[in-house]
Amino acid sequence: MDIVLRAAAVFVLLFVVTRTIGRRELGQLEPFDVILLVVMGDLIQQGVTQSDYSLTGTALAVSTLAVMTVAVSYLSFRVRRLRPILDGEPIVLIHDGRPVEANLRRERITMEELRSQARLAQVLSLDDVACAVLETGGKISFIPRRAG
Numbered sequence: 001m002d003i004v005l006r007a008a009a010v011f012v013l014l015f016v017v018t019r020t021i022g023r024r025e026l027g028q029l030e031p032f033d034v035i036l037l038v039v040m041g042d043l044i045q046q047g048v049t050q051s052d053y054s055l056t057g058t059a060l061a062v063s064t065l066a067v068m069t070v071a072v073s074y075l076s077f078r079v080r081r082l083r084p085i086l087d088g089e090p091i092v093l094i095h096d097g098r099p100v101e102a103n104l105r106r107e108r109i110t111m112e113e114l115r116s117q118a119r120l121a122q123v124l125s126l127d128d129v130a131c132a133v134l135e136t137g138g139k140i141s142f143i144p145r146r147a148g
Contacts (some may be wrong), residue, residue: 010044013059017066040065087136094132097145107134118142 043061076086091103093114104114117140118126126132131143 010058010062013062014044017062036065036069090136091134092131093134093140094126094129094142096131097127097129099126103134109134114140 040062043058046058072086076083091107092100093103093107093109094100099111099114104111114132115126118124118129118132121140121142123129123142123144128145129142130145133141133143135141
């Protein structure tokens with residue numbers, strides 16, 4: 001019965017935390033966010049089932065991570081100079097139909113991976129692409145050349 005009560009308390013805590021963080025942050029999971037969720041899951045599991053009978057430790061750890069997530073998001077929103085550091089910058093992978101080799105190497109993206117992503121975006125040939133950009137969230141945006 002103790003585990004049920006502790007699990008219910010953690011559920012309420014997580015419900016409040018996810019509402020506080022906001023949909024935008026939860027809808028755009030990046031690699032760091034996935035790692036953060038795994039760590040949070042481990043902290044929650046320890047607080048619910050392990051010999052540490054204190055929900056306080058779990059609540060503090062989860063709340064600290066949530067507050068830090070919101071703080072970083074707020075700083076990125078309010079301080080323009082910090083955005084490249086906190087969010088990263090988009091990187092041009094194709095310019096005027098030609099791959100930008102230095103950027104592909106820097107991001108460790110092969111031409112096969114780029115072609116695969118282009119096909120998923122309904123782009124038949126990279127020659128038809130005016131610009132391809134690796135966005136800060138990890139997705140590649142393809143901007144087609146204008147016909148004419």
